Amino acid sequence: MNPAIAAVASGLRVAALLAAGRAEAMTRIEQGMEGARRSFLAALLCLPLFALLRLLDWTLAGLPPRPGHALTLDLLGYAVGWAGFALLSRPLVSLLGREKLWPRYITLWNWCNFAQYVLLTLGALPELFGLPGVVQQTAALVAFGWAIWLEWHATRLALEIGAVPAALFTLLDLAIGVALAGLSDLLT
Numbered sequence: 001m002n003p004a005i006a007a008v009a010s011g012l013r014v015a016a017l018l019a020a021g022r023a024e025a026m027t028r029i030e031q032g033m034e035g036a037r038r039s040f041l042a043a044l045l046c047l048p049l050f051a052l053l054r055l056l057d058w059t060l061a062g063l064p065p066r067p068g069h070a071l072t073l074d075l076l077g078y079a080v081g082w083a084g085f086a087l088l089s090r091p092l093v094s095l096l097g098r099e100k101l102w103p104r105y106i107t108l109w110n111w112c113n114f115a116q117y118v119l120l121t122l123g124a125l126p127e128l129f130g131l132p133g134v135v136q137q138t139a140a141l142v143a144f145g146w147a148i149w150l151e152w153h154a155t156r157l158a159l160e161i162g163a164v165p166a167a168l169f170t171l172l173d174l175a176i177g178v179a180l181a182g183l184s185d186l187l188t
Helices: 001-019 030-038 041-061 066-094 099-128 132-161 163-187
Strands: none
Touching: 001 030, 001 041, 001 099, 001 132, 030 041, 030 099, 041 066, 041 099, 066 099, 066 163, 099 132, 132 163
16 A cells, blocks of 8 residues: 555544544554654645635635635645644654654644544534524534644643643644734735
8 A cells, every 4th residue: 555545544543533532543653753754644634624614714704805815825824833833842842851752742743633623624514504603602612622632632642741731732733823823814
C-alpha cells in the first residue's frame, strides 16, 4: 500500500479513537519523525472542512466585501496557524524536557485536528438546517467543548504531562487560531 494512503488510513483510525476518548490512539499512530511528517496530511484532509465552515459563516452573515481576498486571507491563516503551532510547540516541548516525545505529540496533534474539524462541522449542521436557536447553540457549544477537551486529552497522552501544562498548550493553539482569524477579519 502507498505510504501516504496507509498514513491517512491509520490517522483516521487514530482520530476516531481520540474522538471517543480512547487512549488506545497512542498505540495506533505512526512512530518517529517519518510518522510526524506524514501526519501533516491531516491538514489537507481538514481543508475542505475548513472551507465548508467558512462558507457556512458567509452564508449566514453575508459575503464579505471582497470574497476572493477574504478567502485568500483565511487560507493563509489556516496554513500559518497549522504550521506555526507545530513549529512553536517543538521548543516548548523541549522546555518541558519531553523533546523525544515531540514526534508522537505532533502526530497525535495533527490527527486530533482532523477529529476537531469533524466535530465542529457536525456542530454547525443544526445552523445550516435552520433548526431552532437553542439546538444550534447547544450543538455548537458541545462540539467546541469536545474539540477543546480532545486536544487537551491528546496533549496529556502524547507528552505524558499534567492537566495544567496540557491546558496551556491547548490555550496557546486556540489563541493562535483566534489571533489569526481576527487578523484575517481586520484585513478583509
